[in-house]
Amino acid sequence: MGKLLIVGAGGVGTVVAHKSAALKDVFSEILLASRTKSKCDAIAEKIGGDRIKTAQVDADDVRQLAKLIKSFKPDIVVNVALPYQDLHIMDACLETGTS
Template sequence: MNKVLIIGCGGVGTVAAYKCAQYPEVFHEIVIASRRKEKCDEVAKAIGAPNITTDQVDADDVQQLVALLKKHQPQLVVNLALPYQDLTIMDACLECGVNYLDTANYEPRDEAH
């Protein structure tokens, strides 16, 4: 696998980025994206791997997500964003033909806890 895009930079996203960085022979390039780029930059710096880049995205906005996918052209998106953002991220991946991995169950925004 050449490039993975991790969406979400909370606790689980941070751990996922660390784990991907441990296997550069599998994950040649890692992109971490979240609504706060500075958080992604902090995580990338802490990991210290040369193959990590960061970006900003509003995961509620399908068109922003599509633009992000077209910009970075990952082979896999790992969705570690909020549960109510699952469908927008999935829609963007479907539109761009990118593989999608999710660890959460969808919850509507007004029901998410």
């Protein structure tokens, strides 16, 4: 079982969180992070239980995102943030050696 970090809490992030939470034998821990933590909290509450943890992160800030990645230590990062944030998220993953 692995740890999953989902970056982005829009429509696609909501679906990814729901589908990932259903895969209990695949993901031992799930962290949903977005610029607006209240969106993450609402998604986690809708899914129910303590399956999904939430965090606030600015995906445009490579240092902040790398710090979150280093502290959570995910096996996988799923990027469902806005397209212009792709390179920042990729840089944070490269900096931390995360896929």
